[in-house]
Amino acid sequence: MEPIECQNPCGVCGLDSIVPRLTGSTQVVANSEAMQTLLRQAARFAKSDAPVAVIGETGTGKEIVARILHANSPRSKEPFIAVNVAALPGELLESELFGHSKGAFTGADTAHRGLFEAADKGTLFLDEIGEMPQPLQAKLLRALQDGEVRRIGENKAFGVDVRIICATHRNLARRVAKGLFREDLYYRLKVLTLRIPTLRERKDDILPLACLFLGDENCQARDFTPRAKKRLLSYAWRGNVRELENMVKHGAALATGPKVDEDDLPEELSQLSNLAHKDVPPAPETLKSLAELEREHILRVLDACQGSQAKAALVLGIARNTLWRKLRAIQNSD
Ligand SMILES: Nc1ncnc2c1ncn2[C@@H]1O[C@H](COP(=O)(O)OP(=O)(O)OP(=O)(O)O)[C@@H](O)[C@H]1O
Ligand SMILES: [Mg+2]
Secondary structure (H helix, E strand, O other), X not given: OOOOOOOOOOOOOOOOOHHHHHHOOOOOOOOOHHHHHHHHHHHHHHOOOOOEEEEOOOOOOHHHHHHHHHHOOOOOOOOEEEEEHHHOOHHHHHHHHHEEOOOOOOOOOOOEEOHHHHOOOOEEEEEOHHXXXXXXXXXXXXXXXXXXXXXXXXXXXXXXXXXXXXXXXOOHHHHHHOOOOOHHHHHHHOOEEEEOOOXXXXXXXXXXXXXXXXXXXXXXXXXXOHHHHHHHHHEOOOOHHHHHHHHHHHHHHHOOOOXXXXXXXXXXXXXXXXXXXXXXXXXXXXXXXXXXXHHHHHHHHHHHOXXXXXXXXXXHOOOHHHHHHHHHHHHHHO
């Protein structure tokens, strides 16, 4: 694939030179100011060895950004290994990450090298880190602190040189507040944080992305009609770029002419409840209660204050022990 250039059939250009420089042969759309800013930040983070936490709603492009970070780091010639923490049960995940010795457990017929060892000198991408079981969080923290790992069933630890990038669509600060994620690991992982904007926050990317995905389809259509573009631009895209990719596939399959029309796109796109228009009143049952809003606000402030309850209480304008009581109620309600 060629680096992305201003030859988009939708006629949207204005790309900063940072995009081709960073993304190389991967086609990454970053027409919006929000994505350009994110990529500039990623370019700086790529040079560091510190862990990076990539956060963003589902389908926003967390994995793509993790790959960009690796490809632009001094480790680019070394392995990039991605593991989805949520996809494996705890014990299997432990042996995948850290390896095991022969006979360490029933069925361990041979010694097994873990992904930490496989990623030595390179990057280990821990996707869905928020789902990591607690005992493994402790082991990961040790590996990060000491730069050493120990295979299951072995006493000897050995050094590894691995840069960690992790991703999550969860609010990790909230998971810390609920006692589901270790606070010390949280602070270690979020030294450098990249928040990927939602597609709703970067509308300038919608049409270039849609054209990019359409170009990958085996169909005659290479553009969208004005009506279809209007639909694409007014949809809320809760599933972000991945959802757009799927909708374009649907449109490409149904299109009969040189342009995908409104009627070729899936029905959801025209449903009022999914439109991003601000003047569409929300359904009453979708509105939050005062308690939910309070709880969300408390957790947001706590996150902004880096977990400091004293600072958060000050910002919220309540006494520290009132905040403590409210946090306990939040923990108990989940
Ligand atoms: N800026 C972009 N330019 C081009 N393609 C993109 C861009 N962002 C995301 N994509 C594409 O959208 C899809 C989803 O991206 P990715 O898997 O990186 O998202 P994610 O945030 O990791 O999703 P999930 O939360 O579901 O794991 C992929 O096919 C990816 O190639
Ligand atoms: Mg992902």
